[in-house]
Amino acid sequence: MPITDQARERLVADAQAIIARYPVPRSALLPMLHLVQSEEGYVSPDGIAFCAQMLDLTTAEVAAVATFYTQYKRHPNGTYTVGVCTNTLCAIMGGDEIFTALEEHLGIGHDETTADGAITLEKVECNAACDYAPVMMVNWEFFDNQTPGTAREVVDRLRSGEAVAPTRGASKVCSFKEVSRVLAGFDDGRADEGVGAGTASARGTALARQKGWTAPAAGSGTTPSSDGKEG
Amino acid sequence: MATTLTPVLSAFWDDRKSWTLETYERNGGYAALRKALAMDPADLVTLVKDSGLRGRGGAGFPTGLKWSFLPKPDGGPRYLVVNADESEPGTCKDVPLMMATPQFLIEGVIITSYAIGCHKAFIYVRGEVVHVYRRLLAAVEEARAKGYLGDNILGTGYDLDIVVHAGAGAYICGEETALLDSLEGRRGQPRLKPPFPAVAGLYARPTVVNNVESIASVPSIVSNGADWFKGMGTERSTGYGFFSLSGHVTRPGQYEAPLGITLRELLDMAGGVRGGHELKFWTPGGSSTPLFTTEHLDTPLDFESVGAAGSMLGTRALQIFDETTCVVRAVLRWTEFYKHESCGKCTPCREGTYWLVQVLKRLEEGNGSEADLDKLLDICDNILGRSFCALGDGATSPITSSIKYFRDEYVAHLTNGGCPFDPVRSTLFEGAAV
Numbered sequence: 001m002p003i004t005d006q007a008r009e010r011l012v013a014d015a016q017a018i019i020a021r022y023p024v025p026r027s028a029l030l031p032m033l034h035l036v037q038s039e040e041g042y043v044s045p046d047g048i049a050f051c052a053q054m055l056d057l058t059t060a061e062v063a064a065v066a067t068f069y070t071q072y073k074r075h076p077n078g079t080y081t082v083g084v085c086t087n088t089l090c091a092i093m094g095g096d097e098i099f100t101a102l103e104e105h106l107g108i109g110h111d112e113t114t115a116d117g118a119i120t121l122e123k124v125e126c127n128a129a130c131d132y133a134p135v136m137m138v139n140w141e142f143f144d145n146q147t148p149g150t151a152r153e154v155v156d157r158l159r160s161g162e163a164v165a166p167t168r169g170a171s172k173v174c175s176f177k178e179v180s181r182v183l184a185g186f187d188d189g190r191a192d193e194g195v196g197a198g199t200a201s202a203r204g205t206a207l208a209r210q211k212g213w214t215a216p217a218a219g220s221g222t223t224p225s226s227d228g229k230e231g
Numbered sequence: 232m233a234t235t236l237t238p239v240l241s242a243f244w245d246d247r248k249s250w251t252l253e254t255y256e257r258n259g260g261y262a263a264l265r266k267a268l269a270m271d272p273a274d275l276v277t278l279v280k281d282s283g284l285r286g287r288g289g290a291g292f293p294t295g296l297k298w299s300f301l302p303k304p305d306g307g308p309r310y311l312v313v314n315a316d317e318s319e320p321g322t323c324k325d326v327p328l329m330m331a332t333p334q335f336l337i338e339g340v341i342i343t344s345y346a347i348g349c350h351k352a353f354i355y356v357r358g359e360v361v362h363v364y365r366r367l368l369a370a371v372e373e374a375r376a377k378g379y380l381g382d383n384i385l386g387t388g389y390d391l392d393i394v395v396h397a398g399a400g401a402y403i404c405g406e407e408t409a410l411l412d413s414l415e416g417r418r419g420q421p422r423l424k425p426p427f428p429a430v431a432g433l434y435a436r437p438t439v440v441n442n443v444e445s446i447a448s449v450p451s452i453v454s455n456g457a458d459w460f461k462g463m464g465t466e467r468s469t470g471y472g473f474f475s476l477s478g479h480v481t482r483p484g485q486y487e488a489p490l491g492i493t494l495r496e497l498l499d500m501a502g503g504v505r506g507g508h509e510l511k512f513w514t515p516g517g518s519s520t521p522l523f524t525t526e527h528l529d530t531p532l533d534f535e536s537v538g539a540a541g542s543m544l545g546t547r548a549l550q551i552f553d554e555t556t557c558v559v560r561a562v563l564r565w566t567e568f569y570k571h572e573s574c575g576k577c578t579p580c581r582e583g584t585y586w587l588v589q590v591l592k593r594l595e596e597g598n599g600s601e602a603d604l605d606k607l608l609d610i611c612d613n614i615l616g617r618s619f620c621a622l623g624d625g626a627t628s629p630i631t632s633s634i635k636y637f638r639d640e641y642v643a644h645l646t647n648g649g650c651p652f653d654p655v656r657s658t659l660f661e662g663a664a665v
Contacts, residue, residue, distance in 0.1 A: 021394050022394065023308065023351065023434060024415065024434055026415060026416035026417075027396075027414055027415055027416050028416065029416030029417075030396070030397070030398065030399050030413065030416060031396070031397065033399065034358070034397065034399065055416070064418060065416065065417060065418055068401060068418040068419065068574075069358075069398070069399035069400045069401050069419075070399070070400035070401065071358050071359065071398075071399040071400035072399055072400075083359075086564070087320050087564065087565075087568055088320060088518065088550075088561045088564040088565050088568070089320065089321060089477055089478050089550050091564055092478070092552065092556055092560070092561060092654070092657045092658075093478065093479075093657070093658055093659045094658035094659050094660055096654065097654075097655070097658060097660075124359070125318070125320075125402065125568055125571070125572070126318060126319070126320040126321070126322075126568075127359055127360070128317045128318065128322060128323045128325070128326040128357075128360065129323050129326065130320075130321050130322070130323045130475065130477035130478070130483075130548070130550065131323055131475060131476065131477045131483040131484045131485065132483075133477055133478065133483075133659065134658075134659060137359065139361070140358070140359050140360060140361040141361060141362060142360075142362070145659065147659070147660045147663070148660075166362075168330065168362065169361070169362040170361075170362060170365070179361050182361055182364065182365060183358050183361060183364065183397040183399075184397075185368070185395070185396075185397070187365065187368045187369065187372075188365070190362075190365055191250070191362075191365040191366050191368065191369035192248075192250075192251075192369070194362060196244060196246065196247075196248065196249035196250050196330065196331040196332070197241070197244035197245070197249060197327055197330065197331035197485075198327070199484075200482075200483050200484040200485070201241075201244060201327035201330075201331060201484060201485050202241070202244040202245050202331075202484070202485075203482050203483075203484030203485065203486070203501070204236055204238060204241055204484060204485050204486035204487050204488075204500075205238055205241045205242065205243075205244040205245050205485075205487075206245060207236060207486075207500055208235075208236040208237075208238045208242075208487075209245070211235065211236075213235040213236045213237070213238070214237070214238065214242075215237035215238060215239045215242070215463070215471060216237070216459060216462055216463065217455055217459055
């Protein structure tokens with residue numbers, strides 16, 4: 001599906017806003033690739049040409065960058081990317097079983113999309129939530145401590161069009177295109193949704209409270225006696 | 232118990248809206264900035280040097296010293312780039328920090344930028360954590376609305392803008408020069424050093440690249456002083472840091488403690504290894520740091536002691552594996568990760584990680600021979616120290632350390648004709664109907 005003139009006008013304005021953030025225009029390329037994904041659901045040849053034109057690069061230069069990063073899709077993506085962490089720790093904690101269960105349940109493999117266009121299934125690398133293993137990401141929102149059963153339930157609800165909330169994140173998982181637009185640097189106003197620290201993240205905080213442990217001279221803004229000599 | 236937790240950055244993670252500027256200020260936030268802006272920038276560099284703060288991104292290079300490497304101002308721009316590309320397997324501290332209390336990072340960025348004479352700072356956050364990105368964007372806007380960012384900050388005449396930049400999925404971008412290339416809109420490939428970023432970094436201008444936790448620790452040092460910081464930790468590994476427990480442990484999570492705490496102490500706090508099981512092996516600082524075993528339970532987790540025991544403190548990412556875990560399976564999976572994430576620039580890493588996977592696969596499947604173990608060690612020897620960056624070096628760590636401690640288990644795969652372990656027994660939901 002080529003980019004329409006109307007869409008193009010909008011994309012040009014967005015791209016100019018991105019370029020204006022940086023001292024050197026080429027720094028805008030990664031966010032702009034997220035931006036073209038937000039329009040077409042993947043980085044199409046049109047999207048590559050658009051970035052090249054806006055940044056005065058060749059399409060080869062843009063394609064070289066687009067193919068380096070795993071978040072840029074080279075064919076139309078589903079509405080939801082379901083990524084199961086199968087790096088060592090999550091795999092051992094059950095990620096392998098979850099991925100296999102989803103393959104069987106959805107009838108697709110890694111980097112494939114269901115016929116209804118709802119789900120793209122992926123194996124993902126460590127997503128920095130190891131204390132919640134095994135972890136599943138849906139459009140880059142956290143689904144913590146999954147089992148094959150909970151993972152199947154999540155994809156079923158997504159496919160039926162239900163709003164599904166991640167364990168930690170926005171109050172519902174947004175579409176792949178919507179999330180791609182956020183990653184291009186356009187705030188969707190959802191930062192105040194969801195939890196701060198999840199249960200595992202705050203375990204040390206909770207234990208310290210229970211035991212009455214604090215850092216010495218807790219209460220920042222205080223000025224201990226050692227201070228004068230540094231100022 | 233000798234050591235207790237010392238929550239600073241995680242002190243109010245249980246607050247209902249921990250991420251807002253209002254919560255941050257209620258807990259003393261931005262007092263450090265006011266104090267810093269009244270100081271001479273050079274004194275701030277000295278203060279952080281004196282605190283002994285060492286980089287929290289894994290390498291442990293002294294933060295203040297890194298700042299002091301910037302050449303004298305020449306009138307051109309100087310940059311601060313925060314490495315928020317947390318991707319090292321097992322590492323999960325910066326992401327919760329930015330999700331729960333992003334203002335620690337923002338205040339740290341402003342103070343650091345002032346100290347090094349930077350007027351445009353960048354936070355490069357991995358793209359695979361969209362809610363963290365939202366929180367950072369919102370935190371910058373909240374700080375700007377309050378006059379902590381923008382032109383003439385708090386009436387001091389100092390100007391600073393922060394750009395929060397999302398990556399797009401590449402482990403290598405956690406390497407500081409690859410990150411800079413990526414931020415310049417290129418493939419994330421490490422640069423030859425020297426020149427180091429301090430001399431020729433972003434857009435070939437003087438640049439400081441620091442980890443999230445390092446920068447977030449700066450306000451507490453400014454508020455409380457270098458001696459306060461040095462009062463925690465050990466002589467050469469000062470201060471506090473996150474210890475991230477994951478895997479086969481009763482209460483996995485983030486535990487903020489003085490450097491030098493031991494795994495035995497941390498496991499006590501976290502309820503021990505999961506019920507009915509015992510510790511087999513663990514990583515002290517992510518998958519790129521050589522494995523430890525039960526014999527290292529009392530090794531102080533500081534840079535020197537972990538190094539002396541044959542590993543690295545890294546990012547204090549303590550991945551705990553019990554006796555149900557096949558070490559060959561674990562190491563194969565990490566090796567597949569390094570192969571996938573090798574950027575391809577340097578031949579030893581690109582080709583070496585490919586062959587390591589082939590050999591490990593046949594060993595795990597029981598099709599190899601004992602000579603394969605020597606082959607693995609030989610390939611590792613040809614990767615280690617022979618590439619631009621440390622990714623290839625990291626790939627060798629789990630292999631050489633697992634052969635050192637668990638050679639018999641590799642051999643058991645050969646005599647058994649395959650893996651002798653039942654993977655289901657290792658899972659979180661073992662025994663449950665799923």
